[in-house]
Amino acid sequence: MNNIIEIKNLIKYFGDVHAVDDISFSVQEGELFAFLGLNGAGKSTTINVLVGVEKRDSGDCLVNGISIDNISKILPTIGIVFQFSMLDNKLTVYDNIRYRAMLYGLNKDEFKENLNFLIEKMDLKDILKKQLGKLSGGQKRKVDIVRALIHNPKILILDEPTTGLDPRTRKTVWNLINELRSTKGLTVLLTTHYMEEASIADNVVIIDSGKIVAEGSPITLKNKFANDYLKIYKYDKSLEEIVKNIDIPFKINKEYLEIKFKSTQDAKNFLVKYNALIQDLEIVKGSMDDVFLAVTGKNLKENI
Amino acid sequence: MNFKLELKKLRYLTSRNVKIYFKDKMTFFVSLITPIILLLLFILFLKSTYEDNIFNILADYEVDKKIIDAFTGGWLFSSILSVSCITVAFCSGMMVIDKINRTNIDFMVTPIKKSTLKISYVLSNLFSTLIVCFVLLIIGLIYLAIVGFYISFVDILLIIFSIIITSLFGTLLANIIWYFTHSQGVLSGVCTLVSALYGFICGAYMPISSMGTGMQSFVSFLPGTYATVLFRHSFLNGSLKEMSKSIPAEIVDGIASGFDVKMSFFGNDVSLLALILVITLSTILLLGIYLLLSNVKLRKRIRVKNKNK
Numbered sequence: 001m002n003n004i005i006e007i008k009n010l011i012k013y014f015g016d017v018h019a020v021d022d023i024s025f026s027v028q029e030g031e032l033f034a035f036l037g038l039n040g041a042g043k044s045t046t047i048n049v050l051v052g053v054e055k056r057d058s059g060d061c062l063v064n065g066i067s068i069d070n071i072s073k074i075l076p077t078i079g080i081v082f083q084f085s086m087l088d089n090k091l092t093v094y095d096n097i098r099y100r101a102m103l104y105g106l107n108k109d110e111f112k113e114n115l116n117f118l119i120e121k122m123d124l125k126d127i128l129k130k131q132l133g134k135l136s137g138g139q140k141r142k143v144d145i146v147r148a149l150i151h152n153p154k155i156l157i158l159d160e161p162t163t164g165l166d167p168r169t170r171k172t173v174w175n176l177i178n179e180l181r182s183t184k185g186l187t188v189l190l191t192t193h194y195m196e197e198a199s200i201a202d203n204v205v206i207i208d209s210g211k212i213v214a215e216g217s218p219i220t221l222k223n224k225f226a227n228d229y230l231k232i233y234k235y236d237k238s239l240e241e242i243v244k245n246i247d248i249p250f251k252i253n254k255e256y257l258e259i260k261f262k263s264t265q266d267a268k269n270f271l272v273k274y275n276a277l278i279q280d281l282e283i284v285k286g287s288m289d290d291v292f293l294a295v296t297g298k299n300l301k302e303n304i
Numbered sequence: 305m306n307f308k309l310e311l312k313k314l315r316y317l318t319s320r321n322v323k324i325y326f327k328d329k330m331t332f333f334v335s336l337i338t339p340i341i342l343l344l345l346f347i348l349f350l351k352s353t354y355e356d357n358i359f360n361i362l363a364d365y366e367v368d369k370k371i372i373d374a375f376t377g378g379w380l381f382s383s384i385l386s387v388s389c390i391t392v393a394f395c396s397g398m399m400v401i402d403k404i405n406r407t408n409i410d411f412m413v414t415p416i417k418k419s420t421l422k423i424s425y426v427l428s429n430l431f432s433t434l435i436v437c438f439v440l441l442i443i444g445l446i447y448l449a450i451v452g453f454y455i456s457f458v459d460i461l462l463i464i465f466s467i468i469i470t471s472l473f474g475t476l477l478a479n480i481i482w483y484f485t486h487s488q489g490v491l492s493g494v495c496t497l498v499s500a501l502y503g504f505i506c507g508a509y510m511p512i513s514s515m516g517t518g519m520q521s522f523v524s525f526l527p528g529t530y531a532t533v534l535f536r537h538s539f540l541n542g543s544l545k546e547m548s549k550s551i552p553a554e555i556v557d558g559i560a561s562g563f564d565v566k567m568s569f570f571g572n573d574v575s576l577l578a579l580i581l582v583i584t585l586s587t588i589l590l591l592g593i594y595l596l597l598s599n600v601k602l603r604k605r606i607r608v609k610n611k612n613k
Contacts (some may be wrong), residue, residue: 051413075415086410088320090327095320102316103414105309 002219003062004029004187005050010059011046014262022059022209026188029154032181035191036288042210043191044083047159051080061097063155076104079148085140089133093124096132097150104151110214110249111150113152115124116145121176126160145173151178156180158190158299161247166240195288213297218288225294226286228267232257234279242274314420314427315464318412321398321428322435334495335395338503339440345509346380354379361559365551371543374452378539379563381444383508386532388437389467390506392473394498396432399425400483400491422598423431426479433471441467444539469583470531476590483597506532510554512563524569527586533567534579540565 005027012020020042027033048054049076050061052071053117060067063074081268087096119125127135132143141161148156156177162170180186188198199218200202207213207223214221232239233256239256243250249260261267267283292298326332354376359367402408411421422498441463448455455463487492503509506528512520523529544565548556560566567574 053409053412072415073415075413079412080413082409084408086405088324088405088407090324091320095323099316099320100410103313103411103416105312105415207327260357 002029003027004064005033005189006062007050008060008062008140010046011057012042012049012054012129013057018210020049020056020127023207023210023212024059025205025212025215028183029066030185030187031202032200034186034198034204035189035206035207035243036193036198036295037191037207038187038193038291041207041208042136043158043207045210046207047080047157047189047191051075051078051157059294066095077154078152078157079153081141081144081148081159081161083163084159085144085178087140087143087147089131092129093131093135094128095134096143097147101150106151107143114150114152115146118149118176121179132169138165141165144170145176152184153186155187155189158188158192160191160193162192162194195292198287207291208296208298212241214291218291219285222286222288223264223293224291226231226288228261228264228286229284230259230261231282231284232259232271233276233281235281235284236277239274239277244275247279305465310417310420311332313416314424317416317421317424318428321424322432324398324401325396325428325432326435330402331395332400332435334435334499335392337360337499338387338390338391339481340403342380342384342387342503346376350380350452351376353366357562358559361555365555367547367550368452368603370452371454372547374448374451374454375543375563376388376546377448377451377456378543379536381440381537382502382539383448384440384444385437385467385540386470386506386528386535387508388440388502389433389470389531390502390528391434391499392436393429393471394478395495396436397429397475398480400485400488403486404491410507413420417459419598425482426475426594429475429479430471430607433475434467437467437471440498452562453544454546456542459538463535465580466531466534466538466583469580469587470528470535471528473531473583473587473590476587476594480590480600481595490609496557502528505529508532511562512567513562521570524567527583529567530574530586531578533564533574534576534583536563536565537576537579 003026007026010020010023023042023046034222035046038091045054049056050063050068052075056068062068064077068072068074078239087100090264091099098111102116104112119128122140122145124142124146127139132140135139135143145161158177162173165173177186177188181188191203192198201218203217204221205212214225216224216249222296236256239273240252241261251258259270260268261270264283271281309376355372358372358375402411445453445455445460481494482491487496498506505523505526506516507523511522512529512532515523540560540563542557544560547559561568
C-alpha cells in the first residue's frame with residue numbers, strides 16, 4: 001500500500017518549547033493510525049502543521065506525495081475534527097454543514113446525498129434545524145464529524161475526537177468511521193489518549209515531549225514493551241511457594257494468582273514446567289497502558 | 305471555472321457572515337443602540353425643542369406645520385442614517401468574532417483562498433450595514449410620507465448614494481482596525497465606544513453649528529462629518545425649498561446652517577460636490593490602506609514560507 005501521509009524530520013518550536021522535535025513517520029492508505037501521547041506531547045501541533053494551521057520550522061509533510069507548501073491541493077482531500085468545535089453556534093446544524101460543504105465546491109445534489117447519508121448514520125435527522133449552540137456536547141461532536149466528512153475526504157484526521165463522549169455516541173462515531181474505512185478506503189489519523197482507541201489502530205506512534213518514543217502495530221508494541229500476565233484461578237497451594245522462591249513478580253489476589261512474565265516464551269515455559277499444579281488459567285497480553293508506561297515512564301491514566 | 309468556483313465560495317461565506325450577524329441578537333442590538341437612543345431623544349424632547357426653535361425663528365411668518373414636521377422628521381432620519389452607517393459597520397464585522405471563536409482555523413483547513421475570505425468579511429460587513437440602513441431608510445420614508453414628504457427623486461438617489469458610500473467608509477475603517485485585533489475586549493470596547501461617541505462627533509445628537517469653535521474645527525477634519533451633512537442636505541433640502549416659498553431666503557439660509565444642511569470649512573462654504581468628493585476620496589483612501597495592509601501581510605507570509613524552504 002502507498003504512504004498517503006509522510007512526515008519527514010518535522011521540527012516545530014514555540015520559543016524554548018520543543019513542541020515537535022524532529023519526528024518522522026508515515027501513514028499508509030486506508031489504515032487507522034493512532035498518534036498516542038499525553039496533553040502537550042506534540043500531537044496537536046503535528047496535526048496543525050500537517051493541515052497548514054501552524055508553520056513548521058523545518059522538515060516536511062507530504063500528503064499523497066504533495067508537500068504542505070501546496071496546502072491548497074491537499075486540503076480538499078482532508079477532513080478534520082479538532083479538539084474543540086469550530087462551527088457557528090448561532091446557526092442551525094443544517095446551515096453550518098451547508099456553508100462548509102459549499103466551500104469544497106460541492107453541487108447541491110452531491111451535498112444532499114452526502115448529508116442524508118451522514119445524518120442518517122449519525123442520528124442527526126431530528127436536530128438538523130436546531131441551533132448548534134443549543135445542542136449537547138455529544139450532538140455537537142457528531143455535527144463536527146459530519147462537517148469533516150461532508151466532502152468525501154480521503155483522509156480523516158481526528159484530534160481527540162471522542163474526549164468527553166458517552167459510550168453510545170462513541171460507538172456511533174466509530175461505527176460510521178469503520179463503515180467508511182471498509183467501503184471507501186478512508187484513511188484515519190487519530191490523536192488520542194484513549195487506550196481502547198489506540199489498541200484498535202493498525203499502527204501506533206507514541207510521542208512524548210515532541211519526540212517519537214515507540215512505533216508499530218499495537219501487538220508489536222505490546223510484545224516489545226509490555227509483559228504477559230498469567231492469571232491462575234485454580235491451583236495447588238504449593239505453587240505459591242514456588243513463585244516466592246523463583247525471582248518473578250507476582251500478586252496473590254482473593255480469586256487468583258497473577259504472575260508477570262517478561263515474554264510470552266517465559267510464560268509458556270512456566271506453564272509447561274508447572275502444568276500439573278494448575279487447573280484453570282488465563283493468559284493476558286500486556287495493555288497499551290503498560291506499553292505507554294514502559295516507553296515514557298509516565299502513566300497515561302494518571303496524566304489525562 | 306476556478307474563478308466561478310471562488311465566486312460561489314465568496315457568495316456562501318458572505319451569506320454565512322450576514323446570517324450570523326442577524327442571528328446574534330446581542331450584537332445586532334448593540335449596533336442599533338445609537339439609532340434607538342436618537343429615536344428616544346427625538347420622541348422625548350428633540351422634536352419639540354427643534355420645533356420650538358424653528359417656530360421662534362419663523363414667528364413672524366405663516367408656516368405650515370406639515371413642513372416643520374417634515375423638517376424635524378428629516379433631521380431625525382438623516383441623523384439615524386449617518387450614525388447607523390458607521391455604528392452598524394463597526395458592530396457587524398465577523399472577522400474578529402471568527403478569530404475569537406477560532407472559526408478562522410476551520411477556514412484555514414478548508415480549500416478557500418485567503419483573499420476570498422477577506423473579501424467576504426468586507427462584503428458581509430457592508431451588506432449587513434446596507435440591509436439595516438435601507439430598512440431604516442424605508443421606515444424613515446414611510447414616516448415622512450405620513451407627516452410631510454418634500455424629498456425629490458434626485459434627493460432620494462443622493463440618500464442612497466450617501467448610505468452606500470458612508471457604509472463602505474465605515475466598513476473599511478472598521479476592517480482596518482479589526483486587522484490588528486484578536487480579542488473580545490477590544491472588539492466590544494471599540495464597538496461600544498463608536499456606538500456611544502460617533503453620534504456626538506458627527507453631530508447626530510446636536511447640530512455641529514451648536515458646538516464650540518474648537519470642536520467645530522476638529523469635526524470639520526473628519527470625513528464622517530461630510531457624510532452627515534450630505535445626509536442632512538438630501539433629507540432637508542426639499543423642506544427648506546418649500547419653506548423658501550413663504551420665507552425670506554436669508555432666514556431659510558440661517559436655518560440650513562443652524563441645522564447642518566450646510567457646512568463651512570474655516571469660513572468657506574462647502575458645496576454639495578465637495579461634500580461628495582470628501583467622503584468618496586476618504587473611502588478610496590481607506591480602500592488603499594486596506595489593500596496595502598493585506599499586501600504587507602501577504603508578503604510577510606511569503607517571506608516566512610520561503611524561509612521555511
